[in-house]
Amino acid sequence: MFEDSRNCNVSTDKALVALEGVDDLVVVATQDAVLVSRQKDANGLKRLVAKLKTVAPEVTENHLRVHRPWGAYQSVDIGERYQVKRITVKAASGFRCKSITIAPNTGSWCAVPHA
Numbered sequence: 001m002f003e004d005s006r007n008c009n010v011s012t013d014k015a016l017v018a019l020e021g022v023d024d025l026v027v028v029a030t031q032d033a034v035l036v037s038r039q040k041d042a043n044g045l046k047r048l049v050a051k052l053k054t055v056a057p058e059v060t061e062n063h064l065r066v067h068r069p070w071g072a073y074q075s076v077d078i079g080e081r082y083q084v085k086r087i088t089v090k091a092a093s094g095f096r097c098k099s100i101t102i103a104p105n106t107g108s109w110c111a112v113p114h115a
Contacts, residue, residue: 007039032064 002008005019012029019025026045028035037045053060065074071089078084 009039033059 001016001018003018003020005021005025006023008019008022008025008027010017010019010027010029012027013031015029017027017029019027024039026035026037026039035045035048037048049060065072071087073085073087076084076086
């Protein structure tokens, strides 16, 4: 959504991005990060990514969604002794489970894929 803004490009996964009173911006919003830059400063964007790699490498290396040949998974919650992941399996990917554990009275389940 733009209001009194010109020459702006926005790319977003799900979040609504609203711009008001700005010109010549690029905005990229994903589930784990938001990038805002001037359109005409491509070198500035390259410098920012290079700085991020040195200051916070996990931001550029570790992503919320991890892709595998059989599909992808995304960490939903991480605790001291547990981790919850959302698993998306490609149709006809040959994905097989080594074991499935179902927690009593909760409806929760855990699948351990074959390597």
